[in-house]
Amino acid sequence: MEVMDYIEMKLPAKPDNIGIVRLTLSGIASSMGFTYEDVEDLKIAVSEACTNSVQHAYDNNEGGEVVIGFGIYKDKLEMMVADSGRSFNFNRIKAELGPYTESSTVDQLAVGGLGLYLIETLMDEVRVMNHSGVTVYMMKYLNGERENYGTINPIGKTV
Amino acid sequence: MEVMDYIEMKLPAKPDNIGIVRLTLSGIASSMGFTYEDVEDLKIAVSEACTNSVQHAYDNNEGGEVVIGFGIYKDKLEMMVADSGRSFNFNRIKAELGPYTESSTVDQLAVGGLGLYLIETLMDEVRVMNHSGVTVYMMKYLNGERENYGTINPIGKTV
Amino acid sequence: MKMNINKQYKEKEVLVFVEGEIDAFTAPKLREELWHLSEKENATVTINLKEVTYLDSTGLGVFVGLFKRLNSNNGELKLIELSNRLYKLFEMTGLINIMDICVNSEDGGR
Amino acid sequence: MKMNINKQYKEKEVLVFVEGEIDAFTAPKLREELWHLSEKENATVTINLKEVTYLDSTGLGVFVGLFKRLNSNNGELKLIELSNRLYKLFEMTGLINIMDICVNSEDGGR
Numbered sequence: 001m002e003v004m005d006y007i008e009m010k011l012p013a014k015p016d017n018i019g020i021v022r023l024t025l026s027g028i029a030s031s032m033g034f035t036y037e038d039v040e041d042l043k044i045a046v047s048e049a050c051t052n053s054v055q056h057a058y059d060n061n062e063g064g065e066v067v068i069g070f071g072i073y074k075d076k077l078e079m080m081v082a083d084s085g086r087s088f089n090f091n092r093i094k095a096e097l098g099p100y101t102e103s104s105t106v107d108q109l110a111v112g113g114l115g116l117y118l119i120e121t122l123m124d125e126v127r128v129m130n131h132s133g134v135t136v137y138m139m140k141y142l143n144g145e146r147e148n149y150g151t152i153n154p155i156g157k158t159v
Numbered sequence: 160m161e162v163m164d165y166i167e168m169k170l171p172a173k174p175d176n177i178g179i180v181r182l183t184l185s186g187i188a189s190s191m192g193f194t195y196e197d198v199e200d201l202k203i204a205v206s207e208a209c210t211n212s213v214q215h216a217y218d219n220n221e222g223g224e225v226v227i228g229f230g231i232y233k234d235k236l237e238m239m240v241a242d243s244g245r246s247f248n249f250n251r252i253k254a255e256l257g258p259y260t261e262s263s264t265v266d267q268l269a270v271g272g273l274g275l276y277l278i279e280t281l282m283d284e285v286r287v288m289n290h291s292g293v294t295v296y297m298m299k300y301l302n303g304e305r306e307n308y309g310t311i312n313p314i315g316k317t318v
Numbered sequence: 319m320k321m322n323i324n325k326q327y328k329e330k331e332v333l334v335f336v337e338g339e340i341d342a343f344t345a346p347k348l349r350e351e352l353w354h355l356s357e358k359e360n361a362t363v364t365i366n367l368k369e370v371t372y373l374d375s376t377g378l379g380v381f382v383g384l385f386k387r388l389n390s391n392n393g394e395l396k397l398i399e400l401s402n403r404l405y406k407l408f409e410m411t412g413l414i415n416i417m418d419i420c421v422n423s424e425d426g427g428r
Numbered sequence: 429m430k431m432n433i434n435k436q437y438k439e440k441e442v443l444v445f446v447e448g449e450i451d452a453f454t455a456p457k458l459r460e461e462l463w464h465l466s467e468k469e470n471a472t473v474t475i476n477l478k479e480v481t482y483l484d485s486t487g488l489g490v491f492v493g494l495f496k497r498l499n500s501n502n503g504e505l506k507l508i509e510l511s512n513r514l515y516k517l518f519e520m521t522g523l524i525n526i527m528d529i530c531v532n533s534e535d536g537g538r
């Protein structure tokens with residue numbers, strides 16, 4: 001087993017709290033050495049997963065919980081977002097996710113919105129598990145082992 | 160029972176992680192409406208408690224965990240820091256803490272350092288529980304129902 | 319987490335400044351603030367996003383909804399002064415090809 | 429979480445600039461960087477804390493340790509340009525009465 005640090009957060013499934021998750025994540029990702037751009041990408045990915053838990057998994061104000069697990073490795077960050085409200089057995093759940101190629105569950109879920117699409121585009125590996133609540137697994141390498149989507153021109157903020 | 164939101168974090172008892180707890184806390188406290196000064200006070204209090212868990216509760220790199228619970232109310236923030244590594248039953252633990260006046264455990268612990276002294280000075284209520292690991296309970300009111308320590312002159316950062 | 323909205327009215331045109339983070343918490347407030355602007359015929363709404371520090375699919379959803387409604391009322395939506403970050407998001411989602419988006423106010427919003 | 433340390437040597441005096449957060453993670457590095465400065469006799473160490481954005485008991489401990497050792501070697505420790513926040517901490521802990529602390533470099537560190 002690779003060495004990793006594991007940080008877990010549990011919080012009420014409310015939109016108010018997603019900003020707090022982003023702050024925590026940005027602390028974790030910055031101290032790991034992710035670039036500004038990558039930290040911003042990670043913030044979007046984790047927010048999208050939390051937003052889905054808040055909006056789809058629970059009817060409004062039902063008292064549901066979201067659990068977010070951060071697996072911190074030397075060369076990558078793993079994030080799991082689950083709306084079952086239970087703590088992760090991180091490694092067991094990872095094992096259950098099965099091989100990457102069979103990630104058809106993502107397509108299955110992605111009916112209309114942009115959320116899961118953004119997660120898939122911004123992260124290096126994404127898997128969705130769909131029993132007893134939804135668990136989204138996301139992983140991003142530290143040194144960006146991932147091609148660019150299109151060319152982004154070096155456009156200044158203002159002239 | 161008062162209505163509250165409860166946010167919990169669990170992380171390895173390492174000095175590296177205390178900054179992440181501060182970030183999470185500052186997100187929570189700012190969105191509750193605490194002033195800049197109060198947020199900074201809360202950051203010190205939670206850091207001191209985490210530092211103690213890291214330095215005293217575990218021998219170096221023993222793989223221990225710290226659990227931090229944030230109880231968010233309309234008018235106050237409660238924080239618990241425990242180095243047993245187990246999740247809180249927040250309300251049960253609060254009940255076990257007993258009346259505020261009997262907080263002699265704090266004095267009992269405070270042998271040499273400034274950490275617990277700062278926690279006590281900066282927070283409105285502090286209790287320490289000392290079975291199966293140390294749990295520090297800290298509470299701060301939103302509108303500062305607490306007297307000032309001495310007069311702080313309005314000294315500018317630079318002239 | 320804060321978001322501020324400022325509106326400047328000028329005949330048929332409205333210039334909106336948005337500041338802060340747009341996410342699942344703040345997007346409903348933004349939608350509410352913008353929605354009535356799309357009711358009139360031929361309205362031009364320009365949104366300056368220079369000070370938006372965070373945006374995700376919830377915010378994109380607000381702009382797409384506004385865009386559709388303005389279009390169906392013969393109006394126009396312009397998004398201006400996007401940061402590189404925000405531009406990247408509109409690019410990734412393909413919205414850059416559909417909507418009137420520019421990174422630089424000097425172009426007059428085109 | 430970052431901390432930067434910059435030292436300027438001038439005969440028997442050293443001026444140290446510290447930047448960032450001083451906590452249980454960064455304090456050991458700070459102690460290590462400052463310790464050798466207190467070895468010489470009659471050394472004057474001035475530490476500019478203007479850019480220190482966070483400080484708790486771990487950092488106070490470093491300064492107290494350095495202060496004691498400099499004193500026992502007939503040296504001097506000055507802490508200068510403290511923000512209100514940092515000043516408050518030295519005040520609360522009573523260190524303000526023991527150590528040479530000032531909030532304003534114009535006073536020459538007194």
Ligand SMILES: Nc1ncnc2c1ncn2[C@@H]1O[C@H](COP(=O)(O)OP(=O)(O)O)[C@@H](O)[C@H]1O
Pocket residue numbers: 048052053056057083109110111112113114115116117134375
């Ligand atoms: N945590 C979840 N629980 C239940 N359903 C989900 C969850 N996450 C995603 N989904 C389903 O997947 C769909 C696509 O999600 P997404 O791409 O984020 O777009 P949107 O949320 O805008 O619909 C959702 O509409 C929903 O039906």
Ligand SMILES: Nc1ncnc2c1ncn2[C@@H]1O[C@H](COP(=O)(O)OP(=O)(O)O)[C@@H](O)[C@H]1O
Pocket residue numbers: 207211212215216242268269270271272273274275276293485
């Ligand atoms: N979480 C903890 N586990 C074990 N002992 C603790 C814990 N927190 C505090 N203590 C004890 O209380 C003492 C005083 O703590 P503190 O005031 O923070 O000062 P310092 O940590 O600098 O010694 C510590 O030296 C330690 O013996």
